[in-house]
Amino acid sequence: xxxxxxxxxxxxxxxxxxxxxxxxxxxxxxxxxxxxxxxxxxxxxxxxxxxxxxxxxxxxxxxxxxxxxxxxxxxxxxxxxxxxxxxxxxxxxxxxxxxxxxxxxxxxxxxxxxxxxxxxxxxxxxxxxxxxxxxxxxxxxxxxxxxxxxxxxxxxxxxxxxxxxxxxxxxxxxxxxxxxxxxxxxxxxxxxxxxxxxxxxxxxxxxxxxxxxxxxxxxxxxxxxxxxxxxxxxxxxxxxxxxxxxxxxxxxxxxxxxxxxxxxxxxxxxxxxxxxxxxxxxxxxxxxxxxxxxxxxx
Numbered sequence: 001x002x003x004x005x006x007x008x009x010x011x012x013x014x015x016x017x018x019x020x021x022x023x024x025x026x027x028x029x030x031x032x033x034x035x036x037x038x039x040x041x042x043x044x045x046x047x048x049x050x051x052x053x054x055x056x057x058x059x060x061x062x063x064x065x066x067x068x069x070x071x072x073x074x075x076x077x078x079x080x081x082x083x084x085x086x087x088x089x090x091x092x093x094x095x096x097x098x099x100x101x102x103x104x105x106x107x108x109x110x111x112x113x114x115x116x117x118x119x120x121x122x123x124x125x126x127x128x129x130x131x132x133x134x135x136x137x138x139x140x141x142x143x144x145x146x147x148x149x150x151x152x153x154x155x156x157x158x159x160x161x162x163x164x165x166x167x168x169x170x171x172x173x174x175x176x177x178x179x180x181x182x183x184x185x186x187x188x189x190x191x192x193x194x195x196x197x198x199x200x201x202x203x204x205x206x207x208x209x210x211x212x213x214x215x216x217x218x219x220x221x222x223x224x225x226x227x228x229x230x231x232x233x234x235x236x237x238x239x240x241x242x243x244x245x246x247x248x249x250x251x252x253x254x255x256x257x258x259x260x261x262x263x264x265x266x267x268x269x270x271x272x273x274x275x276x277x278x279x280x281x282x283x284x285x286x287x288x289x290x291x292x293x294x295x296x297x298x
Contacts, residue, residue, distance in 0.1 A: 028104050028235075028242040033077050038070050041089040041103035041234070045184055047207050048266040049109040049127070049231070053273045058086055061266040065126055065250065066107035066233065072249030090182065091157035095120055098234050105246065106234035109204060111159050112296050113229060121243055122232030124250050124293040128286060131160050131226040132202040134187075134209060137219045139196060144173070144223055150196035151176040153186035163226050164199045183208070190218075199225065203280070210276045228285075230296045247293070254290040 032038055042058045043050040050060040067084075074082040087103050094110060097103045098120055109129075112122040133152070135141040141150075144167060154161035156179045168175045178195055180186040187208055189195035198205070202220065209218045233250075235243050253259050260282075265271075267280045 025101070028101075028239050029073070029077065029245065031101065032073060032082070032104065033079070036079065036081065037083040037085055038073060038105070039085045039087055039103045040066050040070070041087050041094060041097055041106035041108065043090070043108045044088055045182075046108055046204060047211070047276070048271055048278060049204075050107055052088075055273075057272075059272065060107075061262065062107040062109065062126065062231075062233065064262050064265070065253065066105055068253055069105060069233070069246050069249045072252075073245060076245050091155045092181065094157075094234060098236055101236065104236075104242075108234070109201065109231045110234050111201070111229050112232040113159060114298070117237075117297075119237055121235040121237050121239070122296065123235060123243065123246050124254070125230030125232050125289055125296050126250070126254075127203070127231040128228045128289070129201045129203040129231070130224040130228050131163050131199060132205055132221045132224060133197040133199045134190065134205045134218050134220050135197045136190060136193070137217060141196060141219075142221070142223075144221075144225065145171070147175055147197055148173040149175070151178050151189075151194070152197045152199060153178040153180055153189045153195040154199040155180050155183045155186055158200070159226075159229070160199045160201065167225060197221075203278075206280075207276070207278060210278065211274065230289075232296065247295075251293045254293050259290050 042052070042063060044052050046060070048060055049062040052058050070082060070084055087097060089097050089103065089106055089108065094106050098106055109127065112125065141147060152164060152175050154164050154177065161177065161179060164177055168177060178189060180189065183200060183204070186198045186200070190198045205220055209215050209220060212218060233246060235246060263282050267278050270277045
């Protein structure tokens with residue numbers, strides 16, 4: 001009986017290393033090498049960073065960067081070929097998709113902040129913007145204080161809705177916050193007069209206004225509701241080897257003339273499908289960010 005008891009006690013100890021190995025997640029590079037496939041997350045409607053055209057093409061500034069990252073991964077793994085799959089992500093689903101390994105890189109306009117870095121990782125920054133709001137010009141709304149007692153839309157799962165809730169609470173504006181599933185839905189609420197404003201990243205609001213049938217009907221606030229914050233490609237938390245490969249590829253692009261070509265293609269030129277042009281030259285701050293890429297940790 002004593003020998004049986006000893007065996008029972010020893011067995012779990014012997015099995016612990018095997019159980020631990022079985023539960024350890026496969027690294028992203030190992031999965032890519034095994035499957036021969038990289039899975040990129042994209043947005044349906046987030047120009048000029050990531051969007052799908054009417055003819056089904058998935059394009060944008062972030063997608064161009066991710067295409068280069070795929071080539072960098074292929075070189076690092078010494079593969080002859082590497083397939084790319086695409087999975088649509090939303091503000092609400094992107095973090096779950098990355099954490100679960102359903103996508104390897106989310107190629108969009110996702111803000112990097114300390115709270116999010118607790119559960120996901122980010123590449124070197126590839127853009128920076130601040131939170132603003134858009135309104136109908138006829139409503140003559142200029143400041144956040146003008147929104148007191150009104151309904152304001154923001155997409156669930158964004159930093160913008162959190163910022164709106166914080167400002168609403170701190171300033172006691174009694175704003176009726178309207179969470180939406182998508183940013184297009186939030187825009188339509190304003191366009192139809194069911195909401196007085198839509199809170200989102202300034203660059204993305206500018207792009208959405210530019211695509212409207214009559215952009216002159218809408219105004220982008222001068223007031224910023226946040227400091228400038230960077231966008232990064234979204235990666236799985238704790239997979240430092242994969243992040244190193246992604247960042248090494250981005251650094252080669254950012255510190256070469258290629259970044260000027262890519263930026264001009266999406267921010268100072270007409271873009272598909274309708275020839276929208278943001279006419280947004282690269283800021284000095286962004287030039288400095290590209291010249292010496294570092295992780296954003298503020």
